[in-house]
Amino acid sequence: MLTCSSVIRHFHDPVASITLDETARHRRRMRMVSDRLENGSTIAFLLDLPEARLLRHGDGLVLDDGRIIEVRAKPEALMEVRARDPRHLLTLAWQIGNRHLAAEITEQTIRLRRDHVIRDMLIGLGASVVDIDAPFDPEGGAYGGAHAGHHHDDGHAHSHGHSHD
Known part of the structure; x- marks a missing residue:
């Protein structure tokens, strides 16, 4: 082979x-x-x-x-997040990072896998969130370029020291 x-x-x-x-x-x-x-x-x-x-x-x-x-x-089911201004985008990125989610970050948007819990949180923080189908190319992680995000379903059974509320 x-x-x-x-x-x-x-x-x-x-x-x-x-x-x-x-x-x-x-x-x-x-x-x-x-x-x-x-x-x-x-x-x-x-x-x-x-x-x-x-x-x-x-x-x-x-x-x-x-x-x-x-x-x-391959195009995937994603959410594209937009903010009011660059400072707001940084705040949204911090919230997303605090939840260990794989994210593709540009100067004006953040792309994430679709997740209704995260969508509601971002909208509650003043973000504009639109569903798109697009290739997903998230940022690499801090340790060797790999990323180790986890998905948020309706409930996940592990704990890692912070709230997802």
């Missing part, structure tokens, strides 16, 4: 692409299959990286035969 043990950012002429949501793009070792090529075939390979990492939209997976497969971020 073909193996990919390196990822590059700048490349030309990929032979195929692979479209993955954010969760499937955070990997170290996994069997993967490219999207269908024009002739209907696919390329199966083993992703075997030295450490877990978030594969970003536009990354190139270098196969051991030298061919490159381009990573594409």
